[in-house]
Amino acid sequence: MAKRIDLKDVDIYYGAFHAVQNVNLTVTPRSVTAFIGPSGCGKSTVLRTLNRMHEEIAGARVDGEILLDGENIYDRNTDAVAVRRTIGMVFQMPNPFPTMSVRDNVVAGLKLQGVRDRKKLDEVCEASLRAANLWKEVKDRLDKPGGGLSGGQQQRLCIARAIAVEPDVLLMDEPCSALDPISTLAIEDLIADLKTEYTIVIVTHNMQQAARVSDQTGFFNLEATGKPGHLVEIDDTEKIFSNPTQQATEDYISGRFG
């Protein structure tokens, strides 16, 4: 539950392309860390290395160490599938399994872990949907397909699915960018609730959102197209948005570029 993440000298490559250069950072348990920066700066790439999802792209490779409570998830003996079972992820586009029922969507991860007890599954389903602020809206249609919900509901369903397995870390890759303002607000409130139990890392294009939901903010940038992205600075969100150390951060948050 709620583990600490350390990145040490992390370099990320796609084949010969050096995508992200020398990232060092720490995420403390039960906090929200936001990654901001212009497009192509590698913030999503870094996020996807945290659960080894970036490996799905052919030729992707990571140098350095990513430690989850001190254990390197890139250890030779560690299986990517096992890593993903303990680190939940929510994507930019809501992606429930469209033909699966709402209930089956929520407990899909548990079923993968071999839980078959119907009573236990129902309990977790209800608890997760409640935690995702979705229970009231879907409790009468748990057997309807997940694809029939609205976009905002689908995204909360995906969050419920991610937290149903009680992950050590919850990763969110621009979770609100496809949603309307009201759904966005619902998700942001949810993030505030969830951080009492989970370690959350969120990538966002919306700086106000980073300021609203996160405790710590990392700013990524790249010098030019084709150059690797890098972490400019990471600090308390309040400090980043009021008094950043680096000029580039100041320029970005004040809207001078990006």
Added chain:
Amino acid sequence: MSERIDQRAPSETDSGPASSPGVPAPPPGTRRRPSSRRGETIFRSLTTGSGVLVVAAIAAIGVFLLIQAVPSLLANQADFLTFPSFNTGDPDNLAFGIRDIFLVTMFSSVFALVLAMPIALGVALFLTNYAPRALARPFAYIVDLLAAVPSIIYGLWGILVLAPAILPIAEWLNANLGWIFLFADGNLPVLSGTIFTGGVVLAVMILPIVTAVTREVFAQTPRFQIEAAKALGATRWEVIKMATLPYGRSGYIAGSMLGLGRALGETIAVLIVIRASTSPMGFSLFDGGYTFASLIASAASEFSQPLPTGAYISAGLVLFVLTFIVNALARLIAGGKVNG
């Protein structure tokens, strides 16, 4: 209203000498409109014409079959649907029915489908999910190439190579599972050249189409659904179960239906492989006989008198309707596909 817009559009956009204020610039408008309209008319008639032509051709075939078949059906002394044999030797005393032909056609085609479906599924999954990229492409080409082999070659291969090769399997099934009606003794003196043999040949023949359609649909599984499963820690097989199969199931079934349609109409390979029999069909895979297509092909050299010919055309009509239904079913399944 529309005319006014037509006229204004050029005068507003053209800043050249043609547009002087006060003059609504008719020259460019009048010059352009008829020619573009003519092009539009020509193009529309061409496309509509081709569409109508295809439908008309199908309707014409149906009508042709019907007109030719009706006199023979009226002259038929036997019940067309239930009579087991096809006696057309005496034009004044026609007695033909499609019971056995229908059964042999369905048995061989459905048996072929039962064999081909799991293999096609396996090949499609292998190509889309397991094969290394360098291998997947050439392998897919080879499977597609199976469709390009002429059916006469399949026929020769089926009777000369495959039939002896699978004879031991047929003998084993007949000896050990003979109590199941499918594997009971058939109406042939031997166990080769049966519906069983023909079904295996047909399975190989329809494998490419079923595989190709299934592979295409599986390859289109949305990336976000695959990622959803992977992010939950699904193994490769679990990703297939959670994302690929639910998305591709209807395409798989539609592809199988297309394969069934081909098997139903396959002629020359079946004619070569499956032996004719004088005794009626008895619901065993080790029976012999004619399918609709092989029956008509076998009699084609004797189409001289109208009434016996009409009898065969009536059989063709049934095959026409049968394949039409199967293909319509395939369309229906593919069209009512649930995805997202």
